[in-house]
Amino acid sequence: LIRTWEPNLAQYPLIGIEDEEFASFKKLFTRQEVRAVTLAKLKLQNDLVLWDIGAGSGSVSIEASNLIPNGKLFAIEKNSQYVTFLKQNLDKFCARNVKLVEAYAPEGLDDLPDPDRVFIGGAGGNLEEILEQVDRRLKGDGLIVINAVTLDTLTKSIEALEYHGYQIEVVCINVSRTKPLTEFKLFEAHNPVYIITAWKGAE
Amino acid sequence: LIRTWEPNLAQYPLIGIEDEEFASFKKLFTRQEVRAVTLAKLKLQNDLVLWDIGAGSGSVSIEASNLIPNGKLFAIEKNSQYVTFLKQNLDKFCARNVKLVEAYAPEGLDDLPDPDRVFIGGAGGNLEEILEQVDRRLKGDGLIVINAVTLDTLTKSIEALEYHGYQIEVVCINVSRTKPLTEFKLFEAHNPVYIITAWKGAE
Amino acid sequence: LIRTWEPNLAQYPLIGIEDEEFASFKKLFTRQEVRAVTLAKLKLQNDLVLWDIGAGSGSVSIEASNLIPNGKLFAIEKNSQYVTFLKQNLDKFCARNVKLVEAYAPEGLDDLPDPDRVFIGGAGGNLEEILEQVDRRLKGDGLIVINAVTLDTLTKSIEALEYHGYQIEVVCINVSRTKPLTEFKLFEAHNPVYIITAWKGAE
Amino acid sequence: LIRTWEPNLAQYPLIGIEDEEFASFKKLFTRQEVRAVTLAKLKLQNDLVLWDIGAGSGSVSIEASNLIPNGKLFAIEKNSQYVTFLKQNLDKFCARNVKLVEAYAPEGLDDLPDPDRVFIGGAGGNLEEILEQVDRRLKGDGLIVINAVTLDTLTKSIEALEYHGYQIEVVCINVSRTKPLTEFKLFEAHNPVYIITAWKGAE
Numbered sequence: 187l188i189r190t191w192e193p194n195l196a197q198y199p200l201i202g203i204e205d206e207e208f209a210s211f212k213k214l215f216t217r218q219e220v221r222a223v224t225l226a227k228l229k230l231q232n233d234l235v236l237w238d239i240g241a242g243s244g245s246v247s248i249e250a251s252n253l254i255p256n257g258k259l260f261a262i263e264k265n266s267q268y269v270t271f272l273k274q275n276l277d278k279f280c281a282r283n284v285k286l287v288e289a290y291a292p293e294g295l296d297d298l299p300d301p302d303r304v305f306i307g308g309a310g311g312n313l314e315e316i317l318e319q320v321d322r323r324l325k326g327d328g329l330i331v332i333n334a335v336t337l338d339t340l341t342k343s344i345e346a347l348e349y350h351g352y353q354i355e356v357v358c359i360n361v362s363r364t365k366p367l368t369e370f371k372l373f374e375a376h377n378p379v380y381i382i383t384a385w386k387g388a389e
Numbered sequence: 390l391i392r393t394w395e396p397n398l399a400q401y402p403l404i405g406i407e408d409e410e411f412a413s414f415k416k417l418f419t420r421q422e423v424r425a426v427t428l429a430k431l432k433l434q435n436d437l438v439l440w441d442i443g444a445g446s447g448s449v450s451i452e453a454s455n456l457i458p459n460g461k462l463f464a465i466e467k468n469s470q471y472v473t474f475l476k477q478n479l480d481k482f483c484a485r486n487v488k489l490v491e492a493y494a495p496e497g498l499d500d501l502p503d504p505d506r507v508f509i510g511g512a513g514g515n516l517e518e519i520l521e522q523v524d525r526r527l528k529g530d531g532l533i534v535i536n537a538v539t540l541d542t543l544t545k546s547i548e549a550l551e552y553h554g555y556q557i558e559v560v561c562i563n564v565s566r567t568k569p570l571t572e573f574k575l576f577e578a579h580n581p582v583y584i585i586t587a588w589k590g591a592e
Numbered sequence: 593l594i595r596t597w598e599p600n601l602a603q604y605p606l607i608g609i610e611d612e613e614f615a616s617f618k619k620l621f622t623r624q625e626v627r628a629v630t631l632a633k634l635k636l637q638n639d640l641v642l643w644d645i646g647a648g649s650g651s652v653s654i655e656a657s658n659l660i661p662n663g664k665l666f667a668i669e670k671n672s673q674y675v676t677f678l679k680q681n682l683d684k685f686c687a688r689n690v691k692l693v694e695a696y697a698p699e700g701l702d703d704l705p706d707p708d709r710v711f712i713g714g715a716g717g718n719l720e721e722i723l724e725q726v727d728r729r730l731k732g733d734g735l736i737v738i739n740a741v742t743l744d745t746l747t748k749s750i751e752a753l754e755y756h757g758y759q760i761e762v763v764c765i766n767v768s769r770t771k772p773l774t775e776f777k778l779f780e781a782h783n784p785v786y787i788i789t790a791w792k793g794a795e
Numbered sequence: 796l797i798r799t800w801e802p803n804l805a806q807y808p809l810i811g812i813e814d815e816e817f818a819s820f821k822k823l824f825t826r827q828e829v830r831a832v833t834l835a836k837l838k839l840q841n842d843l844v845l846w847d848i849g850a851g852s853g854s855v856s857i858e859a860s861n862l863i864p865n866g867k868l869f870a871i872e873k874n875s876q877y878v879t880f881l882k883q884n885l886d887k888f889c890a891r892n893v894k895l896v897e898a899y900a901p902e903g904l905d906d907l908p909d910p911d912r913v914f915i916g917g918a919g920g921n922l923e924e925i926l927e928q929v930d931r932r933l934k935g936d937g938l939i940v941i942n943a944v945t946l947d948t949l950t951k952s953i954e955a956l957e958y959h960g961y962q963i964e965v966v967c968i969n970v971s972r973t974k975p976l977t978e979f980k981l982f983e984a985h986n987p988v989y990i991i992t993a994w995k996g997a998e
Contacts, residue, residue: 200456201404202429219426219560226405226425251457253403336979337762341747356574356743357422358784360563360766360969362987369493370945375984376766380973415748538964539776546951559946561987563766563969565784578781581768581967606862607810608835625966628835629828658807659862761862762980763828766969777965 198279201225203245209271209278210243216307216333219361221245221380227331227357229304230254237253237262237301239316240308241266242271244284251281251303259283260298267293267301292319300325306332306343313339314346321350326386334380343382352384392579394578399473401482403455404428406448412474412481413446423556424563430534430560430586431506433457440465440504442494442519443511447475449486453508454484462486463501467493494524503528504545509546516542517549524553529589537583555587572591604685605656607631609651615677615684616649622739625767626785627651633737633789634709636660643668643707644720645697646714650678654685656711657687665689666704670696692759698725706717706731712738719745720752727756732792735761740786749788758790800939807888809861810834814852818880825916825942828970830854831987836940836966836992837912839863839898846910848900848925853893855880859914860890862989864872868892869907873899901928909934915941915952922948923955928960935995943989952991962994 198207205218216224224246224352228236238247241261251259261276261284263269267289278285281307287294292315300323309316309332330347334340340356347354360378364371401410408421419427427449431439436459441450444464453566454462462489464479468470471490479487480502490497495518503526510537512519537543543559551555563581567574604613611624613687622630630652639662644653647667657665666742667682667690669675675694682690693700698721706729715738726736740746746762754759766784766793770777807816824834833855833922837845842865847856850870860868870885870893885893893898896903901924909932918925918941929939939961943949947952949965956963969987973980 199429199432199434200434218429219562220451222404222425222429223422223564226402229402229405231402236870250476295435336976337750337973338979341750344743344747354567354574356576358565358764360420360971360984362428362561362969362984364557364559364946367945371557371946372558372945373561373987375969375971375986377984378982382474444729502715531832539773539778540953541776543951547946556859563768563781565781567743570742573744575742576764576784578768578783580781581779595819603834605838607831608838624967625832628810628831632808632827632831635808635811637808673972760973760980762973762982764971765828765980768967769830770963777963779965779967781898 188231195345201248201249203279207278208243208245209274210269211267211269213361214244216379217246217361217376219363220333220359220376220381221249223357223359224331224381225249226307227307227329227381229329230257230303232256235299236303236305237295237298238262239304239306241272241312242268242307244275244281246305247284248275248279248281251284252279252337255283256300257283258285260285260286262286262289262291262294264288275298281351291326292316295319295323302328304328304330306330309339313342317346317350328385330384332382332384334382335377340380342384345385347382355383357381357383394506395491396458404452406452406482407578410481411446411448412477414470414474418446419450419582420564420579421582422566423562423579426451426560426562427508427534427536427576427584428452428456428530430507431583432532433460433506433579434578435459436461436500437505439506439508440498440523441502442507442509442523443513444475445471445510447478447484449508449510450487451478451482451484454487454558455482458486460486461488463488463490465490465494465497467491470529489556498522505531507533509533512542520546520549520553529554531588533587535585535587538580543583543585550587555589556584560584607654607655609685612709613684614649614651617673617677621649621651621729621766622785623782625769626739626765626782626787627655629763630737631655632663633735633787635665635735636674636709638662639664640708641705642666642709642711643701643704645710645726647678647714647717648674648713649680651689652711652713653690654687655683657690658685661689664691664705665687666691666693668693668695668697668700670694691748695730698722701725701729708734710734710736712736713788714734715745717751719724719748723749723752724754734791736790738788738790740788746786746788753788753790758792761789763787763789799837806884812858812888816887817852817854818883820876822855823854823945825969825984825988827970828985829942829990830858832966832968833914833942833990834858834862836938836990837914838938839866839912841950842864843865843911844908845869845912845914846904846907846929847893848915848929850881850915851877851921853884854973855883855895855914855916857888857890858884861888864892865966866893867890867908869894869896871896871898871900871903873897881979901925904928904932913937913939915939918948922951924951926955926959937994939993941991941993944956945989949989949991956991956993963994968988978985
């Protein structure tokens with residue numbers, strides 16, 4: 187196994203990059219702790235193909251690329267407010283095996299190689315269409331991971347995944363992090379995130 | 390960067406290994422989700438030295454070794470009930486850069502190289518003594534991560550770390566995971582884990 | 593305002609009765625903390641009519657009856673394993689204004705006065721039918737509160753409530769309580785409960 | 796049991812009053828859900844004496860007074876920013892058995908009757924002094940309930956309570972509540988609150 191180039195490891199960790207290090211639109215990105223759990227749920231291995239749909243500021247793609255430098259990662263994002271920051275972040279963290287696909291999924295997916303893993307961090311209003319497309323293309327032992335912060339996305343995702351015959355696990359992550367308040371440490375809650383993992387075949 | 394050997398990537402993911410895959414004593418091990426966050430907090434980089442004190446069944450060391458195959462990892466554990474399973478797990482997951490140190494910390498730490506990262510998953514009754522030793526040996530830009538499941542360990546850890554002049558962040562992780570209940574998905578809570586990260590220098 | 597009898601206040605609090613005080617089948621009852629939040633969501637007032645559908649061991653009805661001794665409460669439960677304990681509990685806590693209705697809802701609801709408040713702690717497989725009936729009978733400024741512990745009940749409840757034109761608030765409660773572990777205090781998580789509150793009219 | 800006056804039940808519930816109904820300084824008050832659990836932990840009964848130390852906007856005192864109209868409640872608060880709102884709220888909710896004590900505890904406690912229950916929602920910097928005073932005055936079967944939102948208050952409270960020989964239970968409450976986000980329901984987390992309950996005697 188030979189890595190022909192390497193991520194920016196002198197300065198940044200493989201995973202656990204501080205939230206402030208990511209350029210972002212209105213602080214809309216996956217928080218450090220939830221990102222770590224999301225990567226765990228994606229069960230990344232050596233040279234997989236990963237689609238990151240609604241890549242936002244790219245924080246998940248970037249850490250995933252640190253984990254699998256031989257993988258093929260595609261960050262699909264159309265919203266121009268995100269794309270600017272996404273490009274900055276891919277540069278900053280030398281995420282050279284992440285290819286930016288500027289498209290509004292499910293558009294743009296046709297030209298990509300079949301995925302082993304699909305992460306959906308943001309689906310706009312197209313969740314059903316995206317999942318239909320993903321379902322056709324996902325490899326047999328593949329995995330879909332969806333992060334939902336609204337009850338509606340949670341409900342719709344499960345409905346659509348069950349319709350397509352997936353097994354489903356849902357994990358709800360509640361994180362609170364201390365932050366200095368005068369000389370005290372206040373526990374500050376992050377909004378909960380529902381991480382849905384779906385796969386075909388026996389449970 | 391050349392990896393001269395590789396972890397068992399054909400079968401298992403780098404991180405996110407299923408809990409059931411680890412041999413363990415009374416199911417006492419760090420759960421998948423908390424393990425992922427713990428690894429993120431450890432901010433692992435290429436060839437660091439990591440001490441895993443109270444390594445238990447070794448799940449954190451094993452995934453850390455997948456992340457930094459060039460790192461030097463030391464799993465310190467004395468409890469014979471754990472050691473048996475720890476050895477099995479290191480074998481199973483080909484964690485070749487994890488060295489088992491059968492000692493009751495702070496014993497056994499003297500012979501190890503100075504650490505860049507220290508993870509304390511279990512400290513027995515020796516937390517203060519261990520932190521004293523760790524504080525003398527930790528490199529300047531090093532990090533200590535402690536997982537606490539009791540209020541007492543949380544309180545003692547913070548007191549001792551502040552005494553030694555560390556900056557501290559505490560994160561509380563509450564995870565609930567769906568499990569099948571007849572045809573339903575019941576949300577089942579895991580006990581919360583407090584992940585304490587400590588470092589010297591400016592906040 | 594004259595109370596003609598009084599609950600067993602010498603021994604027990606109005607709300608916050610210890611879980612262990614309730615006779616129960618397989619410890620299936622609403623925990624103290626979630627019970628308190630449920631009662632808050634029910635917004636109880638002086639002489640309301642409350643239907644407690646799937647009353648289980650009756651813990652919600654009992655504390656509700658302490659709060660509104662002039663109210664008319666109906667505990668609807670058919671499962672004979674629960675009914676035995678429910679009767680014991682109603683006796684023990686002198687919940688004299690709770691009437692036990694041994695029926696499998698929506699059966700049995702026809703004979704009851706129109707409700708101001710409806711609490712659904714357990715709906716068996718009949719959630720849709722129950723909500724249809726409840727919707728026909730609930731007074732104009734009434735409230736429905738549903739506790740869900742499975743994703744399926746959460747999803748179905750919301751779907752049915754929205755179908756009937758209700759405004760909805762969902763609260764997810766995660767409680768961990770210390771319990772002695774040797775000389776330590778272990779944080780032990782209770783399974784999360786989703787408390788759904790629904791009402792007609794403007795949000 | 797005769798109530799000689801009654802709370803404003805026509806408009807407001809006994810417990811579960813909406814957060815927005817309370818006048819407050821910078822929205823610093825105990826949230827509806829946590830208030831309910833706090834009241835449950837206080838195990839209120841008919842005619843108890845309750846000290847509410849650091850009463851803030853008075854939300855706990857007000858709902859407690861609804862529960863025990865025959866009780867004697869003392870809301871101790873000095874901060875003038877809070878006192879203004881506290882007075883408004885006591886008026887609005889007709890909490891006639893709550894006496895406002897404008898003092899900076901432990902000052903002002905000397906003149907009050909011995910308490911059956913003590914709630915500490917805010918202790919300023921005087922936690923140890925307050926607990927010393929409370930410990931001298933609390934009746935034999937009394938209860939102390941403390942709400943902590945910082946790690947420091949949590950730690951100090953437990954230390955001081957154990958020093959005075961109390962048994963302790965700590966409950967951590969994590970609440971997330973849906974709020975409308977365009978047409979979706981976003982789960983919004985409230986900061987976690989640690990509710991500490993302490994009592995003398997056998998566990």
